[in-house]
Amino acid sequence: MKKLLAVTACPTGIAHTFMAAEALDQAAKAKDVSLKVETRGSVGAENELTEEEIREAHAIILAVDTNVDEDRFQGKNVIRVGVSEAIKDPSGLIDRALEMEEKSADEYVEQVQNKKKEKGAERQGFYKHLMNGVSFMIPLVVAGGLLIALSFVFGIDAAENEGSLAYYLMETGGAAFSLMVPILAGYIAYSIADKPGLAPGLVGGMLAEQVEAGFLGGIIAGFLAGYVALLIKKYFKVPRNLEGIMPVLVIPFFATLITGLLMFYIINDPVAGIMGGLENWLQSMTGANAFILGLVLGGMMAIDMGGPVNKTAYAFAVGLLASEIYGPMAAVMAAGMTPPLGLWLATVIGKKRFTNEEQQAGKAASVLGISFITEGAIPFAAADPLRVIPSLVAGSAVAGSLAMIFEAALRVPHGGVFVLFIPNAVTNVLLYALAIAIGTVVTALFVVLLKRNSPQAKAAQANE
Secondary structure: OOEEEEEEEOOOOOOHHHHHHHHHHHHHHHHOOEEEEEEEEOOEEEOOOOHHHHHHOOEEEEEEOOOOOOHHHOOOEEEEEOHHHHHHOHHHHHHHHHHOOOOOHHHHHHHHHHHHHHHHHHHOOHHHHHHHHHHHHHHHHHHHHHHHHHHHHHOOOHHHOOOOHHHHHHHHHHHHHHOHHHHHHHHHHHHHHOHHHHHHHHHHHHHHHHOOOHHHHHHHHHHHHHHHHHHHHHHOOOOHHHHHHHHHHHHHHHHHHHHHHHHHHHHHHHHHHHHHHHHHHHHOOOHHHHHHHHHHHHHHHHHOOOOHHHHHHHHHHHHHHOOOOOHHHHHHHHHHHHHHHHHHHHHHHOHHHOOHHHHHHHHHHHHHHHOOOHHHHHHHHHHOHHHHHHHHHHHHHHHHHHHHHOOOEEOOOOOHHHHHHOOOOEEOHHHHHHHHHHHHHHHHHHHHHHOOOOHHHHHHHHHO
């Protein structure tokens, strides 16, 4: 029997990672195929693949949207896809893996030699590098935001009392927030140039943080440091007996030097000005401007449910937390909760539109929705995209715009309904909950209305 392996990893490591793993595992069991899946989620690698398993495997499926260590798979049959493809078509991926030919010894050696040449090209891509940085930044944002919110439990001004518990909570949370931009920049650079890019990326991010260039400065610093390190690594040659000092001395030194000087002389001041203007505009937004921003961010959260558009809106809102701008984060989380919650409500009020399996899936979607896992809507969207996706976008746009109009502010980037119970983590909490509820109802009504005459609804009715 051919043995297959798989690795799943999404940028946040919360939902897509495990949904893809489960989909692949179930498809393999249905085909009676031996498959082991390694998940690389927010808590790190689980169910790790061993060297022996890799050596014996016929093929490896990499369903990943972030960087993973691919060196260990050199010479093996490898299929590289986005994590969403493993969720949508796990059976097709397994078939593709099984159909791959066994590699001869010569082919094995050839692939090992070509791997290094291909690796640079495979790693290119703005979105992939950015999401790698965001995935490492998110734990700092969560920890820092919750600690700062907890400091307000003792009173809005309690943290001003030096030496008090509120003061230490605020200081600890602030320390976590101060690391956000350096970590974002450092791991963008790491994604581009591997370990030699980490030091210049961290330094560039710290310089951006010091002049208040914000997350925009951190992103620029990360890409600058990463590509400078990559160019030095590629074109700066030393005698063979000195190659060992390249990754620990030559590349970090020159890449940090170049990145630092460019940040000081060219990048920091104009980016800090842009960021200051953006912050002032966001903080002054009321009425129509707030409505439009919430509408756009909300729609983006639902249009691909955890894909590039969704993650772009999420990364924008998370980045603004470092600048103490909390409104967009509230809009984004409300809009991200609405799709699965709306689908659950649709299966309740419009049972005749759904099969028994979809009604059961709706119950699971409700749990994912209150947890801010937008991906809970994917099975419904994949089954009927033309009717479901517009409904999700409409409901999320409404939720996002209402959250902005209600001036809700959210200090943490995740947690769903559970953060509503943390004092001061959310402002205008009742209106914020109302925005989520209204978005959920809008989604459900659109879904039920559009699915009224769908083939799926007719089939469900015929089976009753």
